[in-house]
Amino acid sequence: MDAKLPGQDLRGLAAMVDHTLLKPNAVREEIVRLCEEARRHSFASVCVNPCHVALCAQRLKGCSVKVCTVIGFPLGATTSPVKAFEARESAADGAEELDMVINVGALKSGDDDCVRADIRAVRGAIPGRTLKVILETSLLTDEEKVRACRLAQEAGADFVKTSTGFSGAGATVEDVRLMRETVGPRMGVKASGGIRDFAAARAMVEAGATRLGTSSGVAILTGARGEGY
Numbered sequence: 214m215d216a217k218l219p220g221q222d223l224r225g226l227a228a229m230v231d232h233t234l235l236k237p238n239a240v241r242e243e244i245v246r247l248c249e250e251a252r253r254h255s256f257a258s259v260c261v262n263p264c265h266v267a268l269c270a271q272r273l274k275g276c277s278v279k280v281c282t283v284i285g286f287p288l289g290a291t292t293s294p295v296k297a298f299e300a301r302e303s304a305a306d307g308a309e310e311l312d313m314v315i316n317v318g319a320l321k322s323g324d325d326d327c328v329r330a331d332i333r334a335v336r337g338a339i340p341g342r343t344l345k346v347i348l349e350t351s352l353l354t355d356e357e358k359v360r361a362c363r364l365a366q367e368a369g370a371d372f373v374k375t376s377t378g379f380s381g382a383g384a385t386v387e388d389v390r391l392m393r394e395t396v397g398p399r400m401g402v403k404a405s406g407g408i409r410d411f412a413a414a415r416a417m418v419e420a421g422a423t424r425l426g427t428s429s430g431v432a433i434l435t436g437a438r439g440e441g442y
Contacts, residue, residue: 223434224255226414229423230430231281231310231403233260235378241268248272250431258310260426262286263303270307281310281345284335287379289314289349293334300338310343311335312374312403312426317349320361328361332368345372345403345424350388351381358388362395372401372424383407386420393421411436 232251234243244265251259251273258279259269269280282303285296300311313335319327336344346365350358362373373392375384383406392402404417405426414425414433427433 226411226418226425227254227256227430227434229418229425230254230256230433231258231260231405231424231426232256232278232430233378233405233426233428235260235262235283235286235428237262239265244268245272248278251278252276254431254434256430257424260310260312263299263306263308266303266306266308279309280307281312282308283347283377284311284313286312286314286347287377289317289347293331296331297334297338300335304339304342308342310345311339312345312347314347314349314377315361315365317352320353320357320364325360325364329364329368332365332370336369343372344370345374345401346370347374347377347405348392349377349380350375350385350392351383355391358391359395362392366396366400370400372403374403374405374424374426376406378406378426384417384422386416389417389420389422409433 234247247259248269258281260281261269263282266280266282284300285291316328316331348361365373375388384404389404401423402421403424403426404422408414408425408427409429411433
C-alpha cells in the first residue's frame with residue numbers, strides 16, 4: 214500500500230482518518246456530531262463502540278464514510294466465540310470495518326496458535342468486511358510486535374493496528390515503521406493513540422501508516438491541536 218502523504222494535501226490526509234469516539238460515556242448527540250464531522254471532511258470512517266454502529270450506519274447512509282467498530286475492546290481478553298459473535302452482530306448492524314484486540318496474554322505466553330485462531334475466528338465471522346488487528350504495542354516487546362504482525366497476516370487480516378488508546382502509550386513512529394517493515398507493502402498499518410496534530414499525523418504516514426485512528430481529525434485538518442484519543 215502506498216503510504217506517502219501527498220505534501221500538504223489535507224484531502225488526502227482526511228481520507229486516511231478513522232474519526233474516533235470510543236469513550237464509554239459518549240452520548241447520542243456526540244455520536245451524531247461525529248458522523249456530521251466525518252461527512253463534512255470526507256474521513257475514511259467513524260470508529261465507535263458496537264452499541265453505536267446502527268445509529269452511525271443510519272446517519273451515514275448513502276455517504277462514502279464507512280462505519281468502523283471495535284471488537285473485544287479494549288482488553289482483548291474475551292473468548293474467540295464471543296469476539297466472533299460481537300463481530301457478526303456489528304456487521305449486521307452496518308459495520309464495514311472491524312478493529313479487534315488480540316489476546317495479548319496469549320501472545321506474551323508464546324501461544325501463537327491461540328492468537329492465530331482468535332483472529333481467524335473473527336475473520337471467518339465477517340467475510341467481505343475489513344478486519345484490523347490491534348496489537349496494543351505499548352505492552353509488547355519488539356519481538357512480540359513482529360510475531361503479532363505475522364500472525365495477523367497468516368489469519369487473513371487486512372490491517373495491523375498499534376493501540377487501543379486505553380492502555381499505556383499510543384502509536385509511535387518506531388512501532389509503525391517496525392510494523393510496516395514486518396508486513397510489507399500490501400497490508401494496511403493503522404496508527405492510533407496520541408495523534409493530535411498535523412505533524413504527528415504526517416510522521417505516522419511517513420513511517421508507513423495507511424490509516425490513522427484519532428479523535429482529533431478535525432483539529433489536525435484545521436491546524437489546531439486536539440485532545441483525547
